Amino acid sequence: MSDVPALLPVEEARARILERCAPLPTEWVSGDEALGRALAEDVLARRTLPPWDNSAMDGYAVRAEDLRGPLPVRLAVGETVFAGRLPVRELTPGTCARIMTGAPLPQGADAVVMRERTRAIAGADTVEILEAVAPGNFIRPRGEDAREGDVLARRGTPLGIPELGLLWAQGMTSVPVPRRPRVAVLSTGDELCRADEPPEGRIVDTNAPALALAVRRAGGLPTMLGIARDTQEAVQEALARTDGFDVVLTSAGVSVGDHDFVKAALEALGVEQHFWRVAIKPGKPLVVGQRGPTLFFGLPGNPTSSLVTFELFVRPALRRLLGLEDVEPPRVSGRLEGRLTKQPGLAHFVRVTATWRAGELWAKPLGTQTSGVLRSASAATHLLHFPRESSSLTDGSHVELLPLSWVA
Ligand SMILES: Nc1nc2c(c(=O)[nH]1)N[C@H]1C(S)=C(S)[C@@H](COP(=O)(O)OP(=O)(O)OC[C@H]3O[C@@H](n4cnc5c(N)ncnc54)[C@H](O)[C@@H]3O)O[C@H]1N2
Numbered sequence: 001m002s003d004v005p006a007l008l009p010v011e012e013a014r015a016r017i018l019e020r021c022a023p024l025p026t027e028w029v030s031g032d033e034a035l036g037r038a039l040a041e042d043v044l045a046r047r048t049l050p051p052w053d054n055s056a057m058d059g060y061a062v063r064a065e066d067l068r069g070p071l072p073v074r075l076a077v078g079e080t081v082f083a084g085r086l087p088v089r090e091l092t093p094g095t096c097a098r099i100m101t102g103a104p105l106p107q108g109a110d111a112v113v114m115r116e117r118t119r120a121i122a123g124a125d126t127v128e129i130l131e132a133v134a135p136g137n138f139i140r141p142r143g144e145d146a147r148e149g150d151v152l153a154r155r156g157t158p159l160g161i162p163e164l165g166l167l168w169a170q171g172m173t174s175v176p177v178p179r180r181p182r183v184a185v186l187s188t189g190d191e192l193c194r195a196d197e198p199p200e201g202r203i204v205d206t207n208a209p210a211l212a213l214a215v216r217r218a219g220g221l222p223t224m225l226g227i228a229r230d231t232q233e234a235v236q237e238a239l240a241r242t243d244g245f246d247v248v249l250t251s252a253g254v255s256v257g258d259h260d261f262v263k264a265a266l267e268a269l270g271v272e273q274h275f276w277r278v279a280i281k282p283g284k285p286l287v288v289g290q291r292g293p294t295l296f297f298g299l300p301g302n303p304t305s306s307l308v309t310f311e312l313f314v315r316p317a318l319r320r321l322l323g324l325e326d327v328e329p330p331r332v333s334g335r336l337e338g339r340l341t342k343q344p345g346l347a348h349f350v351r352v353t354a355t356w357r358a359g360e361l362w363a364k365p366l367g368t369q370t371s372g373v374l375r376s377a378s379a380a381t382h383l384l385h386f387p388r389e390s391s392s393l394t395d396g397s398h399v400e401l402l403p404l405s406w407v408a
């Protein structure tokens, strides 16, 4: 077919998309809002933490050299230091301080002996130390967590719970992150109705709500634009209302049918086409283009195709816009349970349920792989990558599995 372009390999298609994406402008948000996003700039520590050497155990702060003689060694207890209080006495030779976990170390102390290795002498301010310890024993040094002026976290660092805790400890109650991508979601098709309408011969638009959820889970802000009828004018009119969005997702109308108008509508609106058609199944007719800063994805209409192309192409783009550095779909190795065959030419992304058995992840293909029904995505935990030029995978083959973001 002369008017149909060659199929692009999946990696090249993704590379072409990613080279057009860069982190969005910075906004300052609370830790709640920052979870799972990336830092937009390097953050320097404002505070040295812990602010002082402190004890890692409940026990006795000692001078290690006092414990060199025959054991046990008797030491005079000068004071008790609690977390939240400051010690008042310096340790002189032959003395120690009772100390609690987290309490600052007194001057002169260079080690802590845990309480279980000591024996208190009843009625006396004296303790018997039952073991010798090296200097530094059970001491958490000042600055172990952060040193004022040092880079605490670099731009691009994904903000998980410990990372946000580190920033919080610095008194940073808001953090700089690229703003969330604004994503418009448009369905196209005369056969579609909303779930709350009587179908009257139509089918419910499941792609738009599914894609909106996938966008939200990927960190974007979805806006549903509704359903455009199958005319070029209707699709064009809907797409003309997408200024201000970073990403536009349409579903359906990208193949070669008489009512497949998305490509023509994009072209008429001046969207520069980056590519059309990728060597994959499901999802082959994917079209991607750009106008100004807005990236347009024409996802195929089959419900599973739209979700699979979201995973393979849209999610990586959203992650890059969010400033995350690790944007490629994650992969793990596993083994195939059963066998698979196909014609060479397209890479297949087979929906599988993967379970751990005897230390390996065994991937069992779902019974139906047709992309026209959601059942072929339901219960899938991973996509099994059946490479483009390969035509058979035998039982037990080592395979590459992509964990799915849509799993419950
Ligand atoms: N001659 C060829 N025909 C087709 C080819 C091809 O290479 N040559 N590719 C097939 C593949 S693969 C796919 S995928 C589909 C893609 O089709 P479109 O993107 O043009 O989508 P439609 O034709 O409009 O619809 C396909 C299918 O999906 C249902 N659909 C559409 N939108 C929704 C929605 N929002 N919610 C639920 N279901 C939806 C629609 O009713 C159709 O059944 O093309 C093949 N054909």
Ligand code: MOO
Pocket: 280, 281, 282, 283, 284, 285, 300, 302, 305, 371, 372
């Ligand atoms: O690629 Mo289509 O997405 O196979 O059904």
Ligand SMILES: [Mg+2]
Pocket: 252, 253, 254, 255, 256, 257, 259, 260
């Ligand atoms: Mg079609």
